Amino acid sequence: MRATLFAFSIAGALAGMGAAHAATDINFWHSMQGALGERVNALVNEFNKSQSDYVVHAIYKGAYGESMNAGIAAFRAGNAPDILQVFEVGTATMMYAKGAVQPVQEMSEKVGDPINPADFIGAVAGYYSAPDGKLVSMPFNSSTPVFYYNKDAFKKAGLDADKPPKTWEEVAEAGRKLRAAGMECGYTTSWPSWVQLETFAAWHNTPYASLDNGFGGLGARLEIDKPLFVRHMTFLANMSKEGTFTYGGRGDASGGLFTSGKCGMFTGSSGNRANIIKTGNFEFGTSTLPYYADVKGAPQNTIIGGASLWVFAKKSPEVYKGVTKFFKFISSPEKAAEWHQGTGYVPVTKAGYELTRKSGFYDKNPGTEIAVKQLDADTTKNSRGVRLGYLPQIRDIEDGEMEQIFSGKVAPEAGLKNMVKRGNELLERFEKSVK
Amino acid sequence: MEKRVVFSHKTLPYLLLAPQLAITIVFFFLPAGQAMWQSFRLEDPFGLSSQFVGLANFAELFSDPDYIQSFKVTAIFSILVAVLGLGISLLLAVMADRVIKGAAVYKTLLIWPYAVATAVAGVLWLFLFSPSVGILAVYMLEAGLSWNPRLDGDDAMILVVLASVWKQISYNFLFFLAGLQSIPRSLIEAAAIDGASPARRFWTIVFPLLSPTTFFLLVINVIYAFFDTFAIIDIVTQGGPGTSTSILVYKVYNAGFKGLDIGSSAAQSVVLMLIVVALTVIQFRYIDRRVNY
Secondary structure, eight states, X not given: OHHHHHHHHHHHHHHHXXXXXXXXXXXXXXXXXXXXXXXXXXXXXXXXXXXXXXXXXXXXXXXXXXXXXXXXXXXXXXXXXXXXXXXXXGHHHHHTOBTTEEOHHHHHHHTTOOOOGGGBOHHHHHXXXXXXXXXXXXXXXXXXXXXXXXXXXXXXXXXXXXXOOOBHHHHHHHHHXXXXXXXXXXXXXXXXXXXXXXXXXXXXXXXXXXXXXXTTOTTOOBOTTSHHHHHHHHHHHHHHHHTSBOOOOSTTTTHHHHHTTSEEEEEEEGGGHHHHHHHOOSOEEEEOOOBOTTSTTOSOOOXXXXXXXXXXXXXXXXXXXXXXXXXXXXXXHHHHHHHHHHHSOBOSXXXXXXXXXXXXXXXXXXXXXXXXXXXXXXXXXXXSOOOXXXXXXXXXXXXXXXXXXXXXXXXXHHHHHHHHHHHHHHHHHHHHHTO | OOXXXXXXXXXXXXXXXXXXXHHHIIIIIHHHHXXXXXXXXXXXXXXXXXXXXXXXXXXXXXXXXXXXXXXXXXXXXXXXXXXXXXXXXXXXXXXXXXXXXXXXXXXXXXXXXXXXXXXXXXXXXXXXXXXXXXXXXXXXXXXXXXXXXXXXXXXXXXXXXXXXXXXXXHHHHHHHHHHHHTSOHXXXXXXXXXXXOHHHHIIIIIHHHHHHHHHHHHHHHHHIIIIITHHHHHHHTTTOSTTTTOOHHHHHHIIIIIXXXXXXXXXXXXXXXXXXXXXXXXXXXXXXXXXOO
């Protein structure tokens, strides 16, 4: 391992030296491993071949958390990379690091090659924009939660496999039928805090936090103890009690419950699709997230997960020119469409979406369009996304409290109140720390 | 004629000590000092703004009911890991010491788990006991046992304790076996001739003579439970369900690496450091007296 790393760094150094007299080097730290990593490398190679002024070096720096830590440590040591891929929950931390980060749109305008936020899918651009609507980071790999269901299990339970449940009431009803037909589990969810709270709020056009979910400033505080959230948590707790909902753990731990055929319904990232095809031994369908039909404004749009590309401050204009060129390259309709079709992430640009549709990809791969459709909307102040500091820790708190709610140890109302109280303590701390 | 070897050189001893001291200073004292310095500050992740806040980080910690709860969780976890780890490995060592045929095979097999990284140990146990899909969990469900470490705090605690103990048994086993083998056979044989039963021989001869090893292992196991088990927690439960397996060292990691909250993370590690220092002092002052060297 060390030997290969060494070889790579030598090769990198040599490549750098060889090109030094002509081309500008751009270091790009990312977290895409396996097949995704190969796709990133291919993309970067294509860019390097397409012109001779810049050489992008794509370097894998570990999982999202690790690469962000590495990027920050490098910045503190004075040798930050030029581009860093940061997961969506790190957005607030990066954004408030004024002086460390170069906002992307401003950079592209300065070098005279502006990136236009209107080119991007509404919910994607919204998540990564400043309050004035300007892009602060470059959308790259975005996913969103969708609803998956096991068609074989639906048929066995006497349900219509072409009519997936649309509302939460229908999910519970389908869960009962699945259980009655002998299934071990009706419905499960991955990423509980992302799907059942953050996305749930946007999907129902309801605030998750004050000050437009934090987009309006650092004074934002959680508002998830409001009646709609109490209703939803009560609903899930009841499903858990009657055995139609099985809590499958934090993050994407519950994916196995669906792919192994134990659970008939599953809410998970649109990026799960490839894995379900590969490991699932059944026919499955994809649909939009369930909602409560009587809530005004629902369904609105879902919010994104995944990551975006951040540019560090204090780099030379030549580097910024190259970075802009690279960003324009990866967001060109062909490349964006290719990336979307090859990875399962949503197309981040409207043109990439159009191109994919025209190519007939969605007809050949039913269900892949759901995620884009959920995101392709004019976002409201409640549905742009969530812009809060210490969000990874807040999610941990929420997951912990939800576990207590679903096991019946804590009443939904008390659990949500506790999330708000503990989450707000962290938000106050974050506000103080970035002043 | 002087019989002892005398080093008259003044600086040589320091030079000989220097490499070890340098390592201790660079890897132990400097980081500890830095943690203390940072525990009094509130800083954003990038270090762009940093302010002195006195004891505010500590005050915030101790007014947080979760942090207080974490002490209780850590105490239960550490006691279980240390007691079970020592008990089981002592039993295995005594058994292995008696085996005549195939002794080397048993010993080798028992030492193997030590070569497994802590995180991997966590993954192994998670695979076995993950509800609905874990191999053993499926049998447990069929046998009618209720088992759900995802929602039941006690089940989750059992799982992380099992994984942590399993990982540490090899280490304890090695030391116990070495300790057992250094006990003079003649003592045990003499007792046997006098008619002492195997149990009596164990409690009156073997166990007291083994006490230095046991004491050393107790200190090591407590430190292991306090510091080295966080990878298991991170992989198996992430501190959940609720906060039921959220031990102190996991909270340090969570605040520092997940939350990028350096001030709070540093304050927590200072508290943890003080606890372990206090525990070690107590162990040496009170238990050490009862050890026969």
